[in-house]
């Protein structure tokens with residue numbers, strides 16, 4: 001479980017990237033955030049000519065013990081397995097955006113409460129048929145947590161060995177905004193009640209009930225480590241994404257971070273290995289209220305603010321063309337010398 005993740009910081013290369021960007025035929029800084037992304041990806045890939053190869057979205061699905069009772073989630077637990085079939089049939093939002101942006105899409109059973117047998121196209125990484133209900137006991141055992149991290153890591157390694165250097169993660173798991181809120185409170189220190197939101201559409205009174213239930217859960221545990229917190233609150237899909245993020249950073253891949261749930265997995269990864277953040281680009285600001293606070297905690301500004309509150313990796317898939325735009329201007333745009341354009345600023 002040892003990941004070797006190095007900082008991307010490199011003053012010499014950063015200076016050269018800045019020089020290359022500043023010499024493009026445009027006023028200095030005129031490509032705004034694209035310039036920051038171009039520099040970041042150059043540093044990640046340790047080159048002045050980065051590329052985006054086989055961009056891939058991996059959606060991890062898993063069920064949550066607490067969701068069987070329907071107290072914190074408006075939709076029933078069965079929707080998780082039903083949505084897995086929808087992903088496999090190409091009918092979900094994430095299918096549409098991946099098709100549109102030519103992003104490979106893999107669907108993983110991390111721990112859904114359904115026996116898929118050998119259904120075609122689904123990667124079987126099942127840890128169990130859903131986590132335990134943390135109202136009664138920790139969501140998973142330490143062994144299950146290790147297995148989840150290991151499987152997330154292995155799946156990323158396979159994609160990287162197939163020439164993928166840019167990766168994003170999505171999730172499906174009814175009840176997983178509750179797990180993400182509990183993890184957020186632990187890793188950020190923000191009071192639990194400020195980490196909880198509407199999820200898939202709870203109304204005011206139901207949100208208050210979710211706050212009461214999850215505050216009681218949060219106060220009944222005192223995890224001693226980042227790993228113990230992840231095992232306590234789960235879920236399998238979140239832990240697998242944590243392993244996947246750690247592996248992707250170790251392999252120096254560019255990681256596009258989606259919404260509230262994926263950022264909770266990143267908070268766990270960052271608590272395990274702080275340098276992981278260097279490899280991340282933040283796609284969007286989710287409509288789930290806690291997400292803004294997570295981004296503020298991480299001191300990151302996301303690319304988009306579209307009010308998406310879906311998950312599945314949708315925000316990350318939508319952000320891909322922006323990231324590709326950054327790499328394409330760095331590689332293809334002419335410099336002042338190439339195009340014989342004067343770069344002198346007229347002084348009046």
Ligand SMILES: Cc1cc2ncn([C@H]3O[C@H](COP(=O)(O)O)[C@@H](O)[C@H]3O)c2cc1C
Pocket residue numbers: 072073074075079083171172173174175176177178198199200201310311312
């Ligand atoms: C039809 C449907 C499709 C979804 N796709 C993603 N989610 C999102 O909603 C769930 C989390 O919200 P909560 O904690 O309130 O259950 C996750 O599965 C998440 O991916 C969906 C939810 C539904 C109902």
Ligand SMILES: O=C(O)c1cccnc1
Pocket residue numbers: 177199200258259260261262286287288291308309310311312
């Ligand atoms: O931002 C997310 O990831 C999100 C928000 C609400 C419901 N499901 C996911």
